[in-house]
Amino acid sequence: MFLKNSSFSEQTAWITIAFTIFIAWYYGNGITELEGFFSTHADQIVWLWISTLIVSIVFAVIAFTVLTVIRKVSGDDDEDVSLVDERDQEIEDKATAWAYFTLSFCIMALLIHVFCQGVIPGYPFFSDVPPLDFLIHGLMFSGLLVEFVARVSQIYRYRMAA
């Protein structure tokens, strides 16, 4: 059965990957529907954050409920889900290192973009988006990308020794 040969930590990583893809799609969709920028339509962006938070919670509740049902059906529910052993910890540490490098890269990229937009006349990338808006949305997507990279790295290591 699906996920039969995986630990709870790996199953959680799979859910987190699905979660980040879904939230990136939801938030990206929300951005395209905004009618203005933060300086003129701050309420719309704040509402997008709140709705993203609510959708995130609903997604997490549904995903973990489904996972619990799958574990019960497949007979894996006798395993201690709170058990995190040394291998889990080692894999988590390596994923955290990847997350750290990704976050550093994203922040550098965002700052370089804002800097270039300010000093280079005719800078071609996202020239119609104010720096504040670019930073707000950029940080949101950076967070999602960091989580995605960390979990992909985690699953890769789990699968290498599955």
Added chain:
Amino acid sequence: MTKKVKGIISNQLRKKRFEKDEMTQQELAKVLGVTRQTIAAIEAGKYSPSLEVAFCLTDIFATTLDELFQWQANESESDKD
């Protein structure tokens, strides 16, 4: 000149489990306090356990580290001082 030592670790865990009343991976994992996947990874030679876990294993199977784990070194030399 420094030596960079790499090696392959193999183990007799699977054999020892079967010798101990065909103990399952799940049962061994429960005794050790690790996940069944970790036991599977150790048996497959894809994960090297910590010394604590290795000594616990020798304790469970009443054996020695040498008997449970074997290490074959592939030594390579580099020119760095």
